[in-house]
Amino acid sequence: MRLSNTAIITAAVGVGLAAAQNSTYYNPTLPGWHSDPSCIYHEETFFCAISTFLAVPGIPIYASKDLINWKVASHVWTRPDQLGLPNAARDVDYLQGGFYAPNLRFHDGKFYITNVYISPLEYQGILGCIFTSDNLYDDDSWSDAVTWNATAIDPDLFWDDDGQAYLSSAGIVTAKIDPATGEIGAPKVQWNGTGGAYPEGPHIYKKDGYYYVLIAEGGTELGHRVTMARSKNVLGPWEADPSNPVLTNNNTAEYFQTVGHADLFQDGKGNWWSMALATRSGPEWEIYPMGREAGLVPVTWNEGEWPIFSQFRGIMNGWELPQYSRAIPGRGNFVQDPDVYDFQPGGPIPRNLLFWRFPEDGKFTVSPRGHRNTLQISPSRANLTGMPLSTDKSLTGKTGLSFISRRQTHTLFSFSVDLTFNPSQSYQEAGISSFLTQLNHIDLGISRSNASSGYGHHSSPSGLEFRFRIETAGTINSTIPSSTTITPVPAAWSHGPIRLSVGTANATYFLFSAAPASNPNARIVLGYASALVVSGGSGPFTGNLLGAYATCTGAGGNSTGCPSGGEAYVGRWRYTGWAQQVDKGEWAVGSTSDLI
Incomplete structure (x- = not known):
């Protein structure tokens, strides 16, 4: 065939x-x-x-x-x-x-x-x-x-x-x-x-x-x-x-x-x-x-x-393949399958999810008290980039990042989480990321507004802002500059979980968007980014990870960690692979494991 x-x-x-x-x-x-x-x-x-x-x-x-x-x-x-x-x-x-x-x-x-x-x-x-x-x-x-x-x-x-x-x-x-x-x-x-x-x-x-x-x-x-x-x-x-x-x-x-x-x-x-x-x-x-x-x-x-x-x-x-079978023991995940994770009480973190460096102890808690069916992420001092030259290791990321992810396994995909997050300070941020390394990633975060961002508490009705960030420091002579775009969060959205999403607009571009979890049709597009940002650069041996993070962006001291507060609660973790490109102009819709 x-x-x-x-x-x-x-x-x-x-x-x-x-x-x-x-x-x-x-x-x-x-x-x-x-x-x-x-x-x-x-x-x-x-x-x-x-x-x-x-x-x-x-x-x-x-x-x-x-x-x-x-x-x-x-x-x-x-x-x-x-x-x-x-x-x-x-x-x-x-x-x-x-x-x-x-x-x-x-x-x-x-x-x-x-x-x-x-x-x-x-x-x-x-x-x-x-x-x-x-x-x-x-x-x-x-x-x-x-x-x-x-x-x-x-x-x-x-x-x-x-x-x-x-x-x-x-x-x-x-x-x-x-x-x-x-x-x-x-x-x-x-x-x-x-x-x-x-x-x-x-x-x-x-x-x-x-x-x-x-x-x-x-x-x-x-x-x-x-x-x-x-x-x-x-x-x-x-x-x-x-x-x-x-x-x-x-x-x-x-x-x-x-x-x-x-x-x-x-x-x-x-x-x-x-x-x-x-x-x-x-x-x-x-x-x-x-x-x-x-x-x-x-x-x-x-x-x-x-x-x-x-x-x-x-x-x-080629050779006659062994008979089709999914009779593999254990609680692991099949590589090509979608993620449908609701973090139920007493459940483990799914086995296909990854951290970038071992996180600090206690940074991830499944279904904590008062936040059933969520994954609590406590912030790390380092953000997803960190400060590579800092003498304070907690600012470089080398004491662990509060970032959890899964591999991008399809050419065309959609990934989303429902984020409950109530930051009290502008340095507290949580969101989702398309992440290759600490020097090549694309983020959509939420934080408290501040005057330096151009909105401030008086200009943003909700007091919150979206931060769409492109980091290309790891790509030599990048044609795409590092940048951050600020957009105010609508006032009506601040009272419940916000659904943050990233998906493929096509085979070479990602689209980041947000909506109130209670009304996904109210989605707004917050940014596009080329997949070139997470191709090669500082990650020639690795590949794109899609996940959620929380950070206090360097606040606090090395001995005390982040100031109190800033915990993020991630629910309804979803990943769906829509299609695989298998040759120039040739596509398979769905999982390659089904398309044989």
């Missing part, structure tokens, strides 16, 4: 079942920011781990029975002290720091996650980490980290037939390692690829008497590609695949670009697959708010031969 240009496919309940017959499916299978996938097949279930950098809970493990429907099974990093470093969960200068490129493997009854944490300089910059678990559906089963002082990113664990473990990292170098202690032997340079920049992301496999090393090179931009070599010895010498690069969209006009950082795994029938990252940007590589996403490619790997990868596209044909 191949769609014509401008074709639109409408979701239907039964189409998902067609996958087993025609093996036609849509990429990305893990839409939204899901970079550096590493995947295995274990006991009739596929599992993939994903990079999270500064977002927490960190390193999600997704589970799927059919390679299309992916559900959050657990998160590896849920306790700030798992690294054994004080405040490492927050105190990172680099906005693309944190957890890089997890490698997921199963060996001798245990699951292993191996990666590095780009940490504060006082912790020597790169910390190698190994986490273990015996239950991928239980956050608490993940161990504290076994650590070592790493010299490169993207570590991969491989066990040879004799049980010896080897650690390979960017470079590409390999050393013996004891995963239980982190003790590492002398590294040996393996293979530096085909001459592309930044050889990294190695994975070693053994098949038909050969050791194969799969790597990424060319950087994670338009030159990104996957290459391979093999050897009769785990430490080389290595023979390059004559078909290198084995997977890339470099120098093509394909809609999916930056294809690379892949992993290989088999299904229950012995078919080989690869999961790789890609960007829905076209070769223009300008507007791609969802950042680096993960998609599935069939691979032919006959005995004794080199593997042959299909080209990465939005509409794929």
Whole structure:
């Protein structure tokens, strides 16, 4: 099945079942920011781990029975002290720091996650980490980290037939390692690829008497590609695949670009697959708010031969997919599903929601007394940008931000919350944000009016104002200036929740609006912003997050936190994905998991 240009496919309940017959499916299978996938097949279930950098809970493990429907099974990093470093969960200068490129493997009854944490300089910059678990559906089963002082990113664990473990990292170098202690032997340079920049992301496999090393090179931009070599010895010498690069969209006009950082795994029938990252940007590589996403490619790997990868596209044909199923245990969320959250008393925070750095304790409370069916957000001193050069860490954001979010997982979407907020001071602000990093975001906030804003208490009938803010400090030579636009809140709106919304006006522009929750038809548009603001810039490795925040904008002192008051109450959290662009001029309406 191949769609014509401008074709639109409408979701239907039964189409998902067609996958087993025609093996036609849509990429990305893990839409939204899901970079550096590493995947295995274990006991009739596929599992993939994903990079999270500064977002927490960190390193999600997704589970799927059919390679299309992916559900959050657990998160590896849920306790700030798992690294054994004080405040490492927050105190990172680099906005693309944190957890890089997890490698997921199963060996001798245990699951292993191996990666590095780009940490504060006082912790020597790169910390190698190994986490273990015996239950991928239980956050608490993940161990504290076994650590070592790493010299490169993207570590991969491989066990040879004799049980010896080897650690390979960017470079590409390999050393013996004891995963239980982190003790590492002398590294040996393996293979530096085909001459592309930044050889990294190695994975070693053994098949038909050969050791194969799969790597990424060319950087994670338009030159990104996957290459391979093999050897009769785990430490080389290595023979390059004559078909290198084995997977890339470099120098093509394909809609999916930056294809690379892949992993290989088999299904229950012995078919080989690869999961790789890609960007829905076209070769223009300008507007791609969802950042680096993960998609599935069939691979032919006959005995004794080199593997042959299909080209990465939005509409794929390949092996017969496993039977459609959503029979995944646990209380996690499927990636492509809508959010319908009312924060009922006693309920947990949904598992697909993320924080940017670990928040301070007590900043988020589900359904507090007097505010049933809301999520209380207590303000952080730092706003969503912070003051990066401040010596007061609470003003930089490195003690935590009061911001909770979910990934943008569709090209066209709508997101809204009902905000109850009664600020007494102009420095108290709460609202919603389209957020890439602290230096690239778009906010719609509510605050008490003040004279400096141009309205003041006498000019704004409600005493409140909307603040529509565009922050582009993280984009070098941005064509879109940072700006703030003030609009008074209508007087009649101040007596109940206000529905704040952001959605896509089209594939490249966001529209921010507000309405009284009791009368959504009274909506007013408060601003438009290009998705270019949250594409690349200071967040080349991450993707757009949509969420709610509260801040006291630096008021108070470092030892006392924010002055009292300024709590925000978020209810009726809703996210709906309307359509996915899967190629130039080609769209799928609804969830890609339904459109198979």
